[in-house]
Amino acid sequence: MSEVKQEVIRYPASRIVDVAKALSGDVRVRILEALGDRPMSVSQLAEALGVAQPTISINVQMLEQADIVVSSQGANREKICSVTTRSILLELPAKPGDGLNRTEEIQMPIGMYSQCSVQPTCGLANRDGAIIGSSDDPRAFYMPERVDASLLWFSDAGFVEYLFPNPLPPGVELDELRLTAEICSEAPSFRTEWPSDVTVTINGLPVGTWTSPGDFGDRKGKLTPERWKSGTEYGQLTQWSVTAEGSSVNGAPASDTMLSALSLAYNKPIVVRFEVRENAANRRGLNLFGASFGDHPTDIVLSFIRRMQQ
CATH class of the missing domain: 2.60.120.260 (Galactose-binding domain-like)
Incomplete structure (x- = not known):
């Protein structure tokens, strides 16, 4: 099963903190590495990375909040994760308030x-x-x-x-x-x-x-x-x-x-x-x-x- 990924996701300045937090953890970077070629379930990620399943779930949620990973329901109601892109573009703030949400x-x-x-x-x-x-x-x-x-x-x-x-x-x-x-x-x-x-x-x-x-x-x-x-x-x-x-x-x-x-x-x-x-x-x-x-x-x-x- 292959997923169509966007070539580049562009994030406004107001999303910088969310994206930075999502990419700042070693476990989350390893999750992205594991999802490089194919979607994987949470249990598959836990086995591949040697990390407890609850820890995988928490870190996947952070990646989802930044729209870097998306999930769907697979067989047996298991959560299937895939990356949305391989490249991101961050717009840096240029004036006061640019880094804030509306x-x-x-x-x-x-x-x-x-x-x-x-x-x-x-x-x-x-x-x-x-x-x-x-x-x-x-x-x-x-x-x-x-x-x-x-x-x-x-x-x-x-x-x-x-x-x-x-x-x-x-x-x-x-x-x-x-x-x-x-x-x-x-x-x-x-x-x-x-x-x-x-x-x-x-x-x-x-x-x-x-x-x-x-x-x-x-x-x-x-x-x-x-x-x-x-x-x-x-x-x-x-x-x-x-x-x-x-x-x-x-x-x-x-x-x-x-x-x-x-x-x-x-x-x-x-x-x-x-x-x-x-x-x-x-x-x-x-x-x-x-x-x-x-x-x-x-x-x-x-x-x-x-x-x-x-």
């Missing part, structure tokens, strides 16, 4: 807040559903174990605040700053009709207020661990966005705050706060979900969507 994302674990103000009912749970510290004890929010939190909650008014790095170098034009998180209100146990006004500020400026309709525990969260039996199960994936024209929540206009007002700087952190304010019409706290709780396998995500030059 969208750069930073995922922040929910327990990595820099400041907080909470009151009972409150608490944190790790990815296994175990309580960190003690429930309804604000001191738990200052324990080192908080970094492992995959669910946090507080009632009434309060906030959690995060510091994000800015991945864009000076001079790179930004089209949109987008924040995504899974959130719901906080009630004792749960209440599906329990609205709470959750306001996001970035660098101290209001981006928008989203009214969570309730605290959801009417079914099991898709990712929520089985041992968790404390009411809240999932939230709603909510998105705040800031552009040159203003800010929005889930696509609806929400604030006059524009990108230019945020004073984003390469060497300064971006301060993101989730808050239920003292003067909120619906002051019923919040639940914030991490990648191992709720319905969505994501932590807090800050996305930098930049202008692409033609």
